[in-house]
Amino acid sequence: MAKLIDGKAVSAKVKAQVRDEVSALKEKGVHVGLAVVIVGNNQASRVYVNNKKKACAEVGIESFEYALPEETTQAELLELVAKLNGDDNVNGILVQLPLPKQIDENAVINEILPEKDVDAFHPANVGHIMIGDYSFLPCTPAGIMELIADTGIDVCGKKCVVVGRSNIVGKPMAMLLLHSNGTVTICHSRTENLKEICAEADILVAAVGRRDFITGDMVKEGAVVIDVGMNRNDEGKLCGDCKFDECAEKAGFITPVPGGVGPMTIAMLMKNTVTAARIKAGIA
Numbered sequence: 041m042a043k044l045i046d047g048k049a050v051s052a053k054v055k056a057q058v059r060d061e062v063s064a065l066k067e068k069g070v071h072v073g074l075a076v077v078i079v080g081n082n083q084a085s086r087v088y089v090n091n092k093k094k095a096c097a098e099v100g101i102e103s104f105e106y107a108l109p110e111e112t113t114q115a116e117l118l119e120l121v122a123k124l125n126g127d128d129n130v131n132g133i134l135v136q137l138p139l140p141k142q143i144d145e146n147a148v149i150n151e152i153l154p155e156k157d158v159d160a161f162h163p164a165n166v167g168h169i170m171i172g173d174y175s176f177l178p179c180t181p182a183g184i185m186e187l188i189a190d191t192g193i194d195v196c197g198k199k200c201v202v203v204g205r206s207n208i209v210g211k212p213m214a215m216l217l218l219h220s221n222g223t224v225t226i227c228h229s230r231t232e233n234l235k236e237i238c239a240e241a242d243i244l245v246a247a248v249g250r251r252d253f254i255t256g257d258m259v260k261e262g263a264v265v266i267d268v269g270m271n272r273n274d275e276g277k278l279c280g281d282c283k284f285d286e287c288a289e290k291a292g293f294i295t296p297v298p299g300g301v302g303p304m305t306i307a308m309l310m311k312n313t314v315t316a317a318r319i320k321a322g323i324a
């Protein structure tokens with residue numbers, strides 16, 4: 041029976057550290073600010089943005105919300121980003137995804153100054169991560185590395201399987217596991233023998249976006265199972281990509297949903313925002 045990995049507890053530790061860093065910076069006259077941009081009326085996005093603003097308040101980061109209407113044009117959003125790029129009170133710029141269909145997400149990401157790109161989605165930052173020489177890590181994969189560390193299990197030499205190949209989670213996740221000397225396999229919707237590959241994983245990261253996708257027979261006895269899914273079941277309850285009960289029976293460690301990866305994503309965003317402020321102030 042698996043031990044639960046407590047994302048709330050680990051995220052509280054990270055946020056406490058960030059809070060101390062923010063107050064130390066304040067004593068040196070350095071202010072930390074995060075611009076949070078939301079476009080349209082996506083309900084889930086509103087919840088995520090509220091979580092981020094609440095975390096800012098907890099750690100002493102000033103947040104500036106920009107809520108734009110659903111019909112905002114790409115030019116208007118690019119103009120706002122350009123303004124925030126030039127705003128000295130803003131150390132980090134977060135544009136909540138997804139964006140309405142008339143807006144090209146990549147065009148917006150490309151407009152954010154890399155040194156303010158606290159999501160680490162800009163191609164310059166993606167490149168830094170690929171090389172292993174970076175200031176910011178993408179929040180969700182970085183948070184997952186903290187959760188794995190919390191289990192006490194060393195990634196070095198382990199078989200790591202990432203299911204999902206998004207630019208936001210799957211691809212950078214694989215890279216971070218590789219930097220920690222894991223032996224990494226990335227699986228996706230076209231993968232053959234998915235079950236067999238997953239069942240060999242010492243560390244299994246499920247970032248598929250489909251509830252109940254990972255079943256107990258895909259989990260190796262004693263494995264670390266990280267569930268990145270944020271789905272809703274028929275009753276509207278939050279659930280992950282793993283059939284929790286089945287997977288927990290086999291796993292050594294497993295993250296719950298909610299209370300696993302989600303809180304870590306937020307905590308790592310706070311950490312990146314302080315890092316941005318520190319770099320700008322020239323305090324290593």
Ligand code: BQF
Binds near residue numbers: 087089091300301302
């Ligand atoms: C929790 C996200 C999919 C697509 C875009 C805490 C969050 C979620 C869950 C949260 C997510 C997911 C965020 C819990 C931010 C994580 O207690 O389990 C926090 O706010 N997240 C996002 O900004 O964009 C997404 C998932």
